[in-house]
Amino acid sequence: MIRALGLVALLLAAPAGNAQEVIADLDQTSVSIDSTFAGQEILVFGAFTADAPPDIVVTVAGPPEPATIRRKARRMGIWVNAAQAEVSAPAFYAVASTAPLDAILSPAADLRHAITLPHAVRSVAAGPGQSRSFVEALVRIRTASGAYRRDGEAVEVIGGRLFRTAIALPSDLTEGDYAARIFLLSEGAVIADYATALEVRKVGLERFLYRLAHDRPLVYGLMSLAIAIAAGWGAAGLFGLFRR
Amino acid sequence: MQIYLPIAEVSVNAFLLVGLGGLVGILSGMFGVGGGFLMTPLLFFIGIPPAVAVATEANQIVASSFSGVLAHLRRRTVDLRMGTVLLIGGLVGAALGLAIFNALREMGQVDLLVRLSYVVFLGIVGALMFVESVRALRRSARVGPTQPPRRRQRGWVQSLPFRMRFRTSGLYISVIPPLLVGLLVGVLAAIMGVGGGFIMVPAMIYVLGMPTKVVIGTSLFQIIFVTGFTTLLHATTNQTVDVMLAVLLLLGGVVGAQVGTRLGTRLRGEQLRVLLAALVLVVCGKLAYDLLVQPAELYEIGEAEH
Missing domain, CATH: 2.60.40.3880 (Immunoglobulin-like)
Structure with missing residues (x-):
């Protein structure tokens, strides 16, 4: 104001x-x-x-960002991308x-x-x-x-x-x-x-994850795997408790 | 509650993702499949870019199969030796699959490849399973619950060289068929964003002749590594793994799997298989319909090629 x-x-x-x-x-x-x-x-x-x-x-x-536009056409009975153009x-x-x-x-x-x-x-x-x-x-x-x-x-x-x-x-x-x-x-x-x-x-977490994925892809990939393994482990453990 | 996904760059409802994870988790718990073949198309449907959906789904399967394999290890129903042989084939297959994925991405045909793979494999597996389970239902209705177990057919598998002993499975067979099965599943994991359990399980029973009780655990064991490897490959070459998306799907998935397992124990095996076969055929039919019928919008905007 x-x-x-x-x-x-x-x-x-x-x-x-x-x-x-x-x-x-x-x-x-x-x-x-x-x-x-x-x-x-x-x-x-x-x-x-x-x-x-x-x-x-x-x-x-x-x-302005590069984008590819594709046009579908029928080839051998199915619809596939047949032509394309690049634009900004x-x-x-x-x-x-x-x-x-x-x-x-x-x-x-x-x-x-x-x-x-x-x-x-x-x-x-x-x-x-x-x-x-x-x-x-x-x-x-x-x-x-x-x-x-x-x-x-x-x-x-x-x-x-x-x-x-x-x-x-x-x-x-x-x-x-x-x-x-x-x-x-x-x-x-x-x-x-x-x-x-x-x-x-x-900003914040979004920025951190995006930068990590692009600057250190291997670290990011390993982190994703670690999270998945931990979640799987945690889930198995919790369910094990319920069963007993 | 809307949540902005940092890699997919779309804003989606967090509860919707948890709910989808839960729903697919219930199905996967009921039927003993990873559920990737349902989740990946659902992610396309809610507007996640296909490349991100495929890569992230691979990451999610790591979690669900790791959770499952721990339970099987406790029951000693994992053939580690067979799993390792399948895995060697699987890793080669995953690298091969990603190379195909990226080559077709350059040509703008990756979407077609993914859809065609789904139609072909879901169609074959769905039809076979449907016929087999309907037949089993009829048999059990006629003869009652006691029936002779199906005799394993191994014919050509027996005659190949490089034989190896797999104690847990009680087999002495060539390593070539398991390597090929692993390779095929690895290619599928990279291209389709699925664990490949729906191909692997029938192949292990009918081609390799493994006893049914070790099949699921062994399949899960090798799927962890193949999808883990696929996740890493997608993360390092395409930067398309969205960890926030994966976590939301996981939250629903692990709970749903548990609910599904309980539901599954109340239904009979043949009934479950008929239901799963019908589900697979419905997904297949929808994807085939989209390929065969003229789309309302002939154009689509793809990501730029670098």
Whole structure:
């Protein structure tokens, strides 16, 4: 809240000339994934100056990660993976705006700033003409699972100078440096934009186990075995007691 | 209560996992199988990535079979010598299985391999067991409980070289068949995330001619080492063992196994086997259906290849 007040004060103090600009912040700069993590909501808020009431788009994106998309086809009576494409796509992507994007964003501006989903996914290796259907499938599957979201009425404008929106992060969030981008739009074109970072990290036991599994896989494997043997031993012992 | 799994990177309900562990534990206690062949598909179903499900299930089987083998050691129903021979085959098989697993993973076909293996082996074992147990039920209904024990058939197994004496089993046979049986089960353990008891037990009785009372204990003995080795291989090459997932499944599993054992003593052997055979065939049918019928979504997102 203090951060929010500071931001407002900053904007009010700035000369209100012809400059069209937007600044924003998040209610937290980092998200910690611990063993009880079940999703979290982050608040994106900020202030803007514009000549006419603008449209506002907020995107929150996970770090781009390589993914392989495979298409099944029937071979000898069974459905097998027959074709594939490699893309670089965020594991999480949310777009919130003051109005549905089709109405407020021009295709040219969308392409240039990579705002909507097909543009935010980069094709790495695929046959010509193939990649589009693969990227569309990726967006379709991840939209269905809730990893990709689009809400055309989620950004709220307050008093013509402030805006806010809440972005829900899903419970199966992955680690990385997330980015929040805010675009000020007028007649389909971007007139100002702003970006800020959000750090998502595993903490505590989650972090310890993940690091151990990747840095010292042999130790981790032996530990897993030791736990299994101990549990088996303990169980046998307990049941032995019950039998007597 | 939701819990975030550090390796699978999904958040799932902890009670659901304990419950699944318990349910499969009950079945494994009732039927004397590891239950991996049921658990691994169930884990796919609740959204655990297949590679993590296979590797973690191997880890869980270490615990359940270790618990079981201790009871059998007390009763002296483990043929350690036979177990060691099976184990040598099993370790080679596990390494071979993991190499196949990783090669097909590169090609994007690991999912198909796992599913096909399930359909083929569950289908064969389920059908054989179903026919055999229905026949036994009919016989016992006709003749009553007293019937001559089945004569062991060993034919070709007797004629192979490198014979060895297995005292606990009362056998003097070649080491080649046990090595091959171990090898096959090792490959299955690595590819399917199962202990392989459902293949091993019939093979020991019908191919090797071992007495039924030492079969379960000996099978469990070698499964501990093969699945333990598989767990280590998956942990060091793919980093796909999720220890938190394993612990939750274990909690339910060890309790369920105990409940299942008690339930099992109230049912007759043939009835149990008919039920298990039906269960195996249902799982097999569901997996086969998914392979044969056009999926609603033709595309799927896989992990990236490194």
